[in-house]
Amino acid sequence: MEWRHFTVTLKTQEPFRIGALKDPLSGIDNPVTMIGGKLTVQGPSLKGALRAEIERYLIERYGSNAVMKPCIPSSANTLSAGENALIQKGKFKRGGNCEYKEAEERGRRGDQPHQGTDYICPACYLLGAQGLVGFVRVPYLFTTDKAETLYSVRIDRASGTVAERTNREYQIIPPETVFTGRLDVLWRDPVRNWELGKKRPLASTLTRGDAWLEASQWTSEKLCEEFIVNRLQAIHLLGGFKSKGAGGVKITVTETKSTSNPNA
Numbered sequence: 001m002e003w004r005h006f007t008v009t010l011k012t013q014e015p016f017r018i019g020a021l022k023d024p025l026s027g028i029d030n031p032v033t034m035i036g037g038k039l040t041v042q043g044p045s046l047k048g049a050l051r052a053e054i055e056r057y058l059i060e061r062y063g064s065n066a067v068m069k070p071c072i073p074s075s076a077n078t079l080s081a082g083e084n085a086l087i088q089k090g091k092f093k094r095g096g097n098c099e100y101k102e103a104e105e106r107g108r109r110g111d112q113p114h115q116g117t118d119y120i121c122p123a124c125y126l127l128g129a130q131g132l133v134g135f136v137r138v139p140y141l142f143t144t145d146k147a148e149t150l151y152s153v154r155i156d157r158a159s160g161t162v163a164e165r166t167n168r169e170y171q172i173i174p175p176e177t178v179f180t181g182r183l184d185v186l187w188r189d190p191v192r193n194w195e196l197g198k199k200r201p202l203a204s205t206l207t208r209g210d211a212w213l214e215a216s217q218w219t220s221e222k223l224c225e226e227f228i229v230n231r232l233q234a235i236h237l238l239g240g241f242k243s244k245g246a247g248g249v250k251i252t253v254t255e256t257k258s259t260s261n262p263n264a
Contacts, residue, residue, distance in 0.1 A: 001189045002189075003259050006228075006255050008252075009180050011176065012177045039147060051073075054231050058122060059092075069091070098120045100202065143177055147172060148171065149171055196224065233253055
């Protein structure tokens with residue numbers, strides 16, 4: 001397999017926080033996430049922010065193209081009233097999350113016609129759908145810098161003083177902290193005959209698959225730049241405490257090398 005590798009650099013522009021579960025040994029009520037003693041921006045958090053940017057871009061730029069509508073990554077029977085309203089307005093595809101199953105898994109014949117919404121949206125093409133992997137491996141980002149410990153209290157409205165027993169410690173990461181990690185993009189898989197920017201030869205006839213790539217002018221380079229690199233660099237807020245003035249970030253993405261091994 002052929003992979004392209006990119007260095008992702010995240011620099012905090014404001015106080016920054018991605019929280020973790022309370023550790024009884026640390027004594028801090030609201031710690032930030034650490035792995036191996038290093039502060040980290042978790043891969044799932046970065047992937048979620050990337051997906052949100054891809055969805056917004058698809059709606060704003062390609063909203064008139066029926067097969068480029070992003071899905072809401074939740075099963076149809078768990079969608080909220082607000083999410084269903086967005087679907088009714090034509091912002092997202094109908095039917096909930098994208099999924100890929102062979103005919104026997106659905107208990108249906110393989111030659112039965114598919115439905116109009118049985119396609120894999122561009123966001124799931126890149127990041128993975130239920131039953132089908134994508135092309136992008138989103139990294140964890142790490143820094144050797146340290147968090148700072150702050151204190152939070154609640155004011156009693158009646159007395160105008162600090163409410164009793166509300167003094168709590170929490171950690172926050174200061175501005176100018178730099179996190180880095182490596183993003184891997186699958187460029188070509190000769191075994192499965194997959195190539196970034198081209199429709200995948202999926203076995204099941206119950207899906208239109210990557211219908212948005214049929215008879216298109218997409219190239220691997222254009223798709224990677226427009227939907228991966230530029231969308232990552234469009235993320236300007238991440239993490240918690242955003243309503244309290246935290247979360248501003250600047251992300252840059254630079255290509256490093258190509259290999260046949262994602263772990264190289």
